[in-house]
Amino acid sequence: MAGFFKKLLNKVTNTAEIDWDELEADLIGADLGARTTMAIIDDLQNMGRKISGEDVVDVCKQHIATILIDDSPTLSPNTNKKPVVILVVGVNGTGKTTSSAKLAMLLKNHGFSVMLAAADTFRAAAVDQLTTWGDRLDIPVVKGAHNADPSSVCYTAHQQAINSGTQFLICDTAGRIHTRHNLMQELGKIERTISKQDTKAPHVKLLVVDATTGSNAVAQAKEFNKALKLDGLIVTKMDGSGKGGVSVVIQQELNIPTHFIGLGEEPEQFKRFDKEEFIEGIF
Numbered sequence: 014m015a016g017f018f019k020k021l022l023n024k025v026t027n028t029a030e031i032d033w034d035e036l037e038a039d040l041i042g043a044d045l046g047a048r049t050t051m052a053i054i055d056d057l058q059n060m061g062r063k064i065s066g067e068d069v070v071d072v073c074k075q076h077i078a079t080i081l082i083d084d085s086p087t088l089s090p091n092t093n094k095k096p097v098v099i100l101v102v103g104v105n106g107t108g109k110t111t112s113s114a115k116l117a118m119l120l121k122n123h124g125f126s127v128m129l130a131a132a133d134t135f136r137a138a139a140v141d142q143l144t145t146w147g148d149r150l151d152i153p154v155v156k157g158a159h160n161a162d163p164s165s166v167c168y169t170a171h172q173q174a175i176n177s178g179t180q181f182l183i184c185d186t187a188g189r190i191h192t193r194h195n196l197m198q199e200l201g202k203i204e205r206t207i208s209k210q211d212t213k214a215p216h217v218k219l220l221v222v223d224a225t226t227g228s229n230a231v232a233q234a235k236e237f238n239k240a241l242k243l244d245g246l247i248v249t250k251m252d253g254s255g256k257g258g259v260s261v262v263i264q265q266e267l268n269i270p271t272h273f274i275g276l277g278e279e280p281e282q283f284k285r286f287d288k289e290e291f292i293e294g295i296f
Contacts, residue, residue, distance in 0.1 A: 017043050017258075018070045025066035033058070036069070044227040044258030049076055049265065074292055080265045085245065085272035085286040088181070088217070090125065096174040096182040098207055098214040101247070102200060102237055103221035105188030108249035110139050112221050112275055113185040114146035115283035116247070119273075121152060125180045129154045130170030132163040132203070133187040143185055150280065153179075163187055163199065164206035171210050184215070197240040204241065219272060221247045222259060230259040234267055245272035248286075257291065 021039060025031060033054060040050040056072050057064050091097055099116070103109040110133065117127045129147055133139035134157050147154035155170035157163075167184045174182040186203060187196075207214045218241045222230035237243060248260055251274050260271040274291070276282040 022066040025069050046262040081288045082270045090180040095211045097216045099183045099217045100215040107221045107223045109221040110142050112247045113183050117152050118150050118280040127181045128174045128179045130184040131156045132166045134161045164203045168206050200240050217244050224250050234263045247273045249275035
């Protein structure tokens with residue numbers, strides 16, 4: 014048992030009587046959301062007996078396990094020989110570029126050929142960062158000129174991936190404020206441009222969210238989902254103060270599962286989401 018549950022167990026065990034308001038605040042503070050929080054408290058109060066720390070943790074785990082899907086889907090190459098195109102989106106500062114590189118490394122370690130597209134053309138630092146990752150991991154990176162149309166970079170990269178027989182193309186898009194309508198519309202343009210060479214592309218659309226941002230991550234997911242119809246999440250900064258409750262709320266409210274989690278800065282500190290591991294060892 015680790016993280017939030019360990020703290021919760023110790024807190025309740027060392028208290029003579031449960032302070033229900035304080036417990037509610039703790040659960041809300043863990044980013045579990047109001048609906049799940051109230052359901053947990055209702056179940057505990059309906060037990061009709063003195064509640065132990067183990068009771069609290071067990072009921073929390075039961076509710077979380079009911080909401081989350083078992084694990085993330087396995088990515089496999091297309092049967093039509095064209096690359097699987099993965100579109101990575103999110104606001105600035107969530108670890109989007111780093112996550113794109115780590116995902117590429119994960120796929121490469123599974124024996125797949127991978128290419129990266131540096132479609133964050135408005136920030137030279139982002140292109141440089143992805144290029145550095147590509148050099149470090151020995152993964153090709155397709156770049157455009159500074160301020161080039163991100164759609165054109167994705168199109169060129171898709172074309173190169175098709176011609177070279179590359180199995181996966183990961184497009185790292187520009188970080189954008191989810192409340193800016195014009196920036197969100199640009200994602201639709203990227204999606205339409207990619208589909209010109211493969212009507213089913215992009216095949217996977219992943220939103221990167223920061224586990225430490227709580228309800229703001231939920232708001233981001235809502236807006237990006239409107240623009241793109243997301244397939245899943247990459248939840249970063251799970252190694253620090255991030256409690257990961259955003260995974261539960263976004264799954265419950267928007268039916269968007271967590272596919273991958275980032276646990277640190279190194280390439281290997283990135284893994285497929287596993288529900289049991291998440292509940293027992295990370296949350």
